[in-house]
Amino acid sequence: MEPVQALQKYFGYSAFRHEQGAIINHVLNKKDVLALMPTGGGKSLCYQLPAVMLEGLTIVISPLIALMKDQVDSLNVNGIPAAFFNSSQNPEEQVQLTTKLRNNQIKLLYLAPERLFGNESKMMGFLKTLPVSLIAIDEAHCISHWGHDFRPEYLALAGLKLEFPNIPVIALTATADKLTKKDILEKLNLKDPAVFISSFNRENITYRVVPKRKSFNQLLAFLDERKEESGIIYCLSRKSTESLAADLTAEGFAAAAYHAGLDNALKAKTQEAFLRDDVKIIVATIAFGMGINKSNVRYVVHMDMPKNIEGYYQETGRAGRDGLPSEAMLLYSPGDAIKLKQFAMIADNPEQSQVMLNKLNDMVRYCQLQACRRQFLLKYFEEDSPPNCGSCDYCLTEFKKFDGTLIAQKALSAVARLKERFGYTYVIDFLRGSKNEKIREEHKALKTYGIGADISKTDWLRYIRELTGMGYLYVSDDAYPVLKLTPKSDAVLKGLEKVMLIESQTVEEHQHAEATL
Ligand code: ADP
Numbered sequence: 001m002e003p004v005q006a007l008q009k010y011f012g013y014s015a016f017r018h019e020q021g022a023i024i025n026h027v028l029n030k031k032d033v034l035a036l037m038p039t040g041g042g043k044s045l046c047y048q049l050p051a052v053m054l055e056g057l058t059i060v061i062s063p064l065i066a067l068m069k070d071q072v073d074s075l076n077v078n079g080i081p082a083a084f085f086n087s088s089q090n091p092e093e094q095v096q097l098t099t100k101l102r103n104n105q106i107k108l109l110y111l112a113p114e115r116l117f118g119n120e121s122k123m124m125g126f127l128k129t130l131p132v133s134l135i136a137i138d139e140a141h142c143i144s145h146w147g148h149d150f151r152p153e154y155l156a157l158a159g160l161k162l163e164f165p166n167i168p169v170i171a172l173t174a175t176a177d178k179l180t181k182k183d184i185l186e187k188l189n190l191k192d193p194a195v196f197i198s199s200f201n202r203e204n205i206t207y208r209v210v211p212k213r214k215s216f217n218q219l220l221a222f223l224d225e226r227k228e229e230s231g232i233i234y235c236l237s238r239k240s241t242e243s244l245a246a247d248l249t250a251e252g253f254a255a256a257a258y259h260a261g262l263d264n265a266l267k268a269k270t271q272e273a274f275l276r277d278d279v280k281i282i283v284a285t286i287a288f289g290m291g292i293n294k295s296n297v298r299y300v301v302h303m304d305m306p307k308n309i310e311g312y313y314q315e316t317g318r319a320g321r322d323g324l325p326s327e328a329m330l331l332y333s334p335g336d337a338i339k340l341k342q343f344a345m346i347a348d349n350p351e352q353s354q355v356m357l358n359k360l361n362d363m364v365r366y367c368q369l370q371a372c373r374r375q376f377l378l379k380y381f382e383e384d385s386p387p388n389c390g391s392c393d394y395c396l397t398e399f400k401k402f403d404g405t406l407i408a409q410k411a412l413s414a415v416a417r418l419k420e421r422f423g424y425t426y427v428i429d430f431l432r433g434s435k436n437e438k439i440r441e442e443h444k445a446l447k448t449y450g451i452g453a454d455i456s457k458t459d460w461l462r463y464i465r466e467l468t469g470m471g472y473l474y475v476s477d478d479a480y481p482v483l484k485l486t487p488k489s490d491a492v493l494k495g496l497e498k499v500m501l502i503e504s505q506t507v508e509e510h511q512h513a514e515a516t517l
């Protein structure tokens, strides 16, 4: 049977999405694969379809029990025999499952990594007696220190290729920057792997970042036009999910809270109710969403700033899986960043803390961005896109612009004179000729010192961010953010390129309008 026929027969779909077809062909040809696909892109099918087509058993490594259960249930509903080993099973159930596996009655076996290599576990020995044809590693970024969700248990997966040298491995993730990608390939010891990267662009999602003022009123204004629609509202703390859900209920919304501290029965009930549309709004911590497959989520709101772009993108990606227009709104307050900084510091691990802090800084940059949000997000995932997407708050606003070439030249030459070694505050103080003691004597002697005294600090900050957004400057990821020139800077400095900047007045009007919604 051809893969497309099997797709139709077992899953009822008529065509492959993204790179699914190519990925599946590689897997069927027993090649190792790394597949990067956005949330909702259809990763599961990339190993589930080969699993039903190949003889023997597919082992799926997955980090979360809840996620496994959903997947196993939905496979069984489709008539595909799948199962998982779980610590809540009693010995009898485990024996039953073992027998089924021996009799070749299971096509997919889901396992948490710690089960596979656990000290007392005889699992590996047992699995090696079975006709394993494929190993799938879901959420593969968990193996990397550079990822946002490092899980030490995943490191043991390095041993898989030794135990099963001839079995193809497919690793899948929705989030991988360059370092994480490299790390996954190395740590898993993949053999001559084919790497598939699908576009991360979610065209039907509109991205907005709004300055957080009176957040509950802002939320009510947003919901006012979306009363009949389903949405997810993310909060940072468990407590605030509960109080916000209560407040929304009092306003007449069908809202429920969800977080990891609730008991399992209640969590399952809430999820069910959301899937059935009895509950329209889930107010949740990031514990909600993994494995949730509701296609008509129309909006995702972040009441607090997320810790990193990866998480944010994954969470917003839960909107609009059906392809219809959907909204992602984030309420941003600089105070959130300060709070999150404390979380990012992991006491005994300075290296890991630095990774988290850098990711947090990227998140702050996104919130403060004066440029197309989609382009920023896609660039984060190393994808090129046009500078104007037409569907983020920045691209949807008509800003009045003026010829800011001279301002740009001043900013860029200040950065150049300061030898690309300072951050925003210093560069701006220098431009404004601040009498501040911080500005070193040697710098006060430079020609550009004080050439921007006519422009306020706030405006300078905005212009520099805008120049950064346009790619004339960039902010390095050193211990603290440092402004640097880019290959595009030169043409501006030489007067070969005109730079249009946004009139500050229109920015204020825009922010005011968004904040009062
Ligand atoms: P991911 O794991 O990448 O977040 P899933 O594997 O959960 O995404 O797939 C997202 C949704 O898309 C699921 O409802 C799945 O059934 C559906 N889907 C996957 N592949 C196809 C396809 N080729 N055609 C139609 N729907 C698909």
Ligand code: ZN
Binding pocket: 371, 372, 373, 374, 375, 387, 388, 389, 390, 391, 392, 393, 394, 395, 396
């Ligand atoms: Zn845009």
